[in-house]
Amino acid sequence: MAGMYIHIPFCKSRCIYCDFYSTTYLHYIDDLIKTEVKEIIQRKNEVLEPIETIYFGGGTPSLLTEKHINQLVEALLTNYSVTSDIEFTIEVNPDDVTIEQALIWKKAGINRVSIGIQSFDDAVLQFLSRRHSSVQAQDVIDTILRAGITNIGIDLIYGIPGMSAQSWNMSVMKASTLPIKHISAYHLTYERGTPLYQLKHQGYVQEVPDEISIEQYKTLRNILLTAGFEHYEISNFALPGYASKHNSAYWAAKPYIGIGPSAHSYNGVSRRWNIASIDDYIGKINENYYEIEYLTPVQRFNEYIMTRLRTQKGGLLSDLKNIDNDCFSKWEKQLHLAQKKGLVSIENEYFFIDSQQWLLSDYIILQLIL
Ligand code: SF4
Incomplete structure (x- = not known):
């Protein structure tokens, strides 16, 4: 078993670009945590091996009180075995972090x-529409270190309308000098249903031109590689030894369990989605609160390509043969054509996109899936 993801679908306010499932109705939190504890217990027989990673994601897990955290941790440790070197992550918002909270974690x-x-x-x-300031963000890192947690990562966003090259340069430089181990950097996306999507369609904001996105991506890489970070996945950089074990397991298509409304699970054969509604999740926890899709060999084959080509290491040809030999025979031609065009490289049985070409990865992956 790779990982356990617990979704905490609460936010004090909503950021304009975000399409994760979360609500600002914080009064649901007690009932939701009790229901998540039930789901954790219900699913204990799905896992035979020890859990290697736990991830409290959101939403805003830093809104959890000590009682909530203890309820979840107790349910996990009572019902599952975990490895001795477990990676246990919490996602936090800078405006929630106090030394008292960090000590609880x-x-x-x-x-x-x-x-x-x-x-x-x-x-x-x-x-x-983030709630914190730049100064608060920097103070928070110090607070977490004082609590004795040294494995700290941050998220950054680029491709933001109106953000100058100087502003992006300053943010990445600042990040590269902070005592942190991991940086995830995502391009801003315009997801249907978000206020940002509306603003774009009403003509109030415009997407940044590709040339600017490319420049910002190059700035990001140059600064972070110079600072000693490894670019181990399209959107992720880590100091040596600090790649996220939890996310790396997703990209390696290892099984995981997702607990809570809207959480996904994967066991190598099927995918499962919990209902994206707190009311329905709480109300239906003893009945049917999820859907399952059994993956065909072609879907498993394509998923492997899509996830592995996001990583520096890439995928193993023998893994694809093992998923489905017939698919592999059909696919080999596509692979060699892409290799001839210089889109993909093959070395020591691994196929991968050179990190210089990662900005083209969506296009390259389309050329390679069946
Ligand atoms: S705090 Fe995080 S989860 Fe909540 S709306 Fe903002 S980006 Fe989305």
Whole structure:
């Protein structure tokens, strides 16, 4: 078993670009946690091996009180075995972090904190409707270190309308000098149903031109590689030895369990989606609160290509043969054509996209899936 994901679908307010399932109705939190504990217990027989990673994601898990965290941790440790070197992450928002909270996380066994910082430029943070300031973001890192948690990661966003090259440069430089181990950097996307999507369609904001996105991506890589970070996945950089074990397991298509409304699970054969509604999740926890899709060999084959080509290491040809030999025979021609065009490389039985070409990865992956 690779990992256990617990979704905490609450936010104090919604950021304009976000399409994750979460609500600002914080009064549901007690009932939701009790229901998640039930789901954790219900699913204990799905897992035979020890759990290697736990991830409290959101939403905003830093809204959990000590009682909530203890309820979840107790349910996990009572019903599952975990490895001795478990990676246990909590996602936090800078405006929720106090030394008292950080000490609670430490006491609960949490050993990795991922902070949604997004930018060190206050004007950009306001555009994204984030609740914190740049100064707060930097203070939070110090607070978490004082609590004794040293494995800290942050998220950044680029491709933001109106964000200057200077602003992005400053944010990445700042990030590269902080005592953190991991940086995830995502391009802003315009997801249907978000306020940002509306603003774009009403003509109030415009997507940044590709040339600017490419420049910002190059800036990101140059600064972080110079600072000693490894670019191990399209959107992820880590100091040596600090790649996220939890996310790496997703990209390696290892099985995981997702607990809570809207959480996904995967066991190598099927995918499962929990219902994306707190009311229905709580109300139907003893009945039918999820859907399952059994994956065909072609789907498994394509999923392997899509996830592995996002990583520096790439995929193993023998893994694809093992998934389905007939698919593999059909696919080999596609692979060699892409290799001839210089889109993909093959070395020591691994196929991969050179990191210089990762900006083209969506196009390259389309050329390679069946
Ligand atoms: S980005 Fe994070 S804090 Fe903002 S709405 Fe989405 S889940 Fe909530």
